[in-house]
Amino acid sequence: MTDIATAYAVRAAEYADTLGSINAVHPSDRQLVDTWSSNVSGPILDAGCGPAHWTDHLHRRGLDVHGVDIVPEFIDRARAAYPSVPSALGSIDEIDEPDGSLGGILSWFSTIHHEPPRIMIPLLEFARVLRPGGTLLLGYFDGAEVEPFDHAVVRAYRWPAGGLSAVLENAGFDVIETHRRTERGHRDVGAILCEVRAR
16 A cells, blocks of 8 residues: 555645545535444544544544544644544554454545455454444445546545445445435445444
8 A cells, every 4th residue: 555655645735625624525425424423332433534634523523533544644734733633644454453442433435545356454454443333434436347447646446336335244244324426527426334243
């Protein structure tokens, strides 16, 4: 993931200025995340938090949340903008949390750059650090098939909901619900809410 971190580091300020605000979030995404987080019991990890606007939003809602990201420039920006919100440098491929310690994980488009053979790595980590019954809300780019595309920063992947749900099931999750949004002039996006199985 070093190349991805480097690519984002180059455009970190531009990304944060354009997308790093809760005001830039689509209203339906905010409603989905708010509804999910209201039902989480226990600490929440914003996995791949970027400039930490979601982390701050959840923190303002009174939740026990912290963020991690592999891009140092994002973490610097997050700490400067939201000094009361815990954020740290770290990889979602190797999460520095004990087994079964979290109640929820928000992975909002943080796995989009994982090549299909590697996407199981963070998903297994999510399953490991969530307590039984803990939930994962995962945002992704939706498509008819698994395929790469030219993302604004670095190559990313589209997934069909069924295909990504199957991978999540194999990683130890039970899918609760799926969401898909199409909007003129924008890429199709989706979100999957799932619960980790008891071990």
